[in-house]
Structures are given as structure tokens and as C-alpha cells.
Amino acid sequence: MATFSEAKLAEASPKLLFRQLFEKESSTYTYLLADVGHPDKPALLVDPVDSTVERDLKLVKELGLKVTYALNTHCHADHVTGTGLIKGKVPGVKSVISKASTAKADLHVEAGDKIFFGNLFLEVRATPGHTVGCVTYVTGDGPDQPQPRMAFTGDTLLIRGCGRTDFQGGSSQLLYKSVHSQIFTLPKDTFIYPAHDYKGFTVSTVGEETQFNPRLTKDEFAWTLFITDLNLPYPKKMDIAVPANLVCGLQDLVNNV
Ligand SMILES: N[C@@H](CCC(=O)N[C@@H](CSS)C(=O)NCC(=O)O)C(=O)O
Numbered sequence: 297m298a299t300f301s302e303a304k305l306a307e308a309s310p311k312l313l314f315r316q317l318f319e320k321e322s323s324t325y326t327y328l329l330a331d332v333g334h335p336d337k338p339a340l341l342v343d344p345v346d347s348t349v350e351r352d353l354k355l356v357k358e359l360g361l362k363v364t365y366a367l368n369t370h371c372h373a374d375h376v377t378g379t380g381l382i383k384g385k386v387p388g389v390k391s392v393i394s395k396a397s398t399a400k401a402d403l404h405v406e407a408g409d410k411i412f413f414g415n416l417f418l419e420v421r422a423t424p425g426h427t428v429g430c431v432t433y434v435t436g437d438g439p440d441q442p443q444p445r446m447a448f449t450g451d452t453l454l455i456r457g458c459g460r461t462d463f464q465g466g467s468s469q470l471l472y473k474s475v476h477s478q479i480f481t482l483p484k485d486t487f488i489y490p491a492h493d494y495k496g497f498t499v500s501t502v503g504e505e506t507q508f509n510p511r512l513t514k515d516e517f518a519w520t521l522f523i524t525d526l527n528l529p530y531p532k533k534m535d536i537a538v539p540a541n542l543v544c545g546l547q548d549l550v551n552n553v
């Protein structure tokens with residue numbers, strides 16, 4: 297006979313709680329997702345920043361959620377990830393990043409992998425180009441999963457923009473291919489949630505970006521000319537951020553061991 301909690305779990309229908317959080321210094325978005333239809337309210341954080349971990353975990357506590365995973369879309373160059381700090385503060389949280397990133401984490405993911413939180417999940421799409429290990433996390437496809445779908449594109453696709461391709465194994469050819477084959481092929485109503493915004497946008501859709509993204513609507517020749525002539529200064533924190541993010545944001549602890 298099923299116990300009360302097993303029966304409750306079997307009955308539980310997935311229900312997404314979603315919050316978009318912003319870190320001003322690096323213009324980074326962190327996303328909080330939880331299955332609040334599940335008795336444990338399991339949650340995950342995508343691209344947390346070290347300086348806003350306290351804020352994010354306070355919100356998690358207020359909402360009665362249980363964080364199980366802290367994910368990165370890639371090894372960031374402009375800010376230090378909060379995943380290591382979160383692991384230290386919330387026992388049991390597993391850090392997640394792509395295998396191709398070569399960064400330290402509890403879980404290394406590849407294309408097609410699914411990360412479950414309750415009865416909801418994010419699916420991994422490999423979207424290299426901004427860095428060699430960039431991935432896009434897409435909400436699940438299926439009758440119980442939230443619709444329209446949501447794509448957490450990291451720095452691969454920004455709203456009306458995209459990530460630079462001039463460091464960390466970046467490749468303009470790969471970024472173009474990743475966006476066109478892995479993101480623009482999603483249903484048109486799929487929401488685009490990027491890791492940064494420098495222009496005041498919060499959300500877009502696949503349909504909007506396929507029409508209005510000034511970079512990725514170019515043909516491949518015009519795109520290559522454009523992106524190779526971008527000439528952006530390197531991120532100010534790059535020399536601190538990249539080595540720290542290769543060890544889950546815990547460079548100081550690792551160096552002091
Ligand atoms: N000024 C910022 C860094 C800005 C920057 O280079 N952003 C990256 C994403 S973070 S790795 C990028 O790809 N930008 C594309 C663009 O078109 O702006 C700093 O100093 O941190």
C-alpha cells in the first residue's frame with residue numbers, strides 16, 4: 297500500500313515557479329526555477345553570481361524552496377560564479393557545467409542530458425562558439441512541461457545580440473551554427489532568457505530573434521566580417537574570473553589548500 301507521501305508524490309502535478317534576477321555590475325541574469333507542484337519544491341539556479349548569492353538564497357528560503365542544482369551555461373569571463381559558494385552554504389547542492397568547458401563541477405553535462413527538478417527538467421543543447429563549452433538549457437518538451445518552452449542561452453544568444461567569440465576557444469563559425477541549428481529551430485514562441493543584457497531587455501522569443509537579431513540574421517559571410525571586427529575590450533575581471541570559474545568559483549580556497 298502506498299504511504300501518504302508516496303501517494304502525494306504520485307499525484308503531484310508539476311508547476312513551474314520562475315524568477316529572473318539581475319546582478320548590476322556584470323549585467324548578469326540569474327534564473328531560479330522550481331517545481332512547486334512537488335511536495336519538496338525542488339529548485340535550481342542558473343548562472344548565479346558570487347556577489348548576489350546571499351540575495352538569491354534569501355529568496356529561496358522565503359519561497360520555501362530546496363535548491364538541488366546550481367548550473368552554469370559556461371565558464372564565465374566577466375564575473376565569478378556563485379555555484380561554489382552555494383554548495384558551501386546549502387548542503388547537497390550539486391554544481392553543473394558542460395564537460396567541454398573543462399571546469400570543475402559535480403556534474404558534467406553533454407548534449408541531450410536532462411537535469412530534473414521534481415517532475416520538471418531542463419535539457420542540454422551544446423551551443424559552442426562564445427566559448428568552447430557553452431550550452432543552452434531548454435525546459436522540457438512534453439504534456440506536463442511548461443509551455444511555451446524557455447531557453448536559457450547563456451552568452452550564445454543575447455536579446456538582439458550575441459556573445460563575442462574572441463577568447464576561451466571562441467569560434468564565430470561555431471556560434472553561428474549553434475544559434476541556427478540549436479536555438480532558432482526551437483518553436484517560435486520559445487522564450488529566450490540570456491545570461492546578460494546591456495540594453496535594458498529582459499526576455500525575447502525565438503520568433504523575435506529570428507526576425508530582428510541584427511547579428512544572427514546576417515548571412516554567414518556578413519556575420520563573419522561583422523564579428524571579427526567587433527573589437528571589444530576584454531572583460532575587466534577576466535584574469536580573476538576565468539581561473540576562479542574553472543574551479544567552481546572557489547579559486548582562493550583551492551589555492552589555500
Ligand atoms: N564590459 C564587460 C564585458 C562585456 C563583454 O565582453 N560581454 C561578453 C559577455 S560576458 S563574457 C560578450 O560576449 N559581449 C558581447 C557584446 O556584444 O557586448 C566587463 O568588463 O565585464
Ligand SMILES: [Fe+2]
Nearest residue numbers: 371372373451
Ligand atoms: Fe561569457
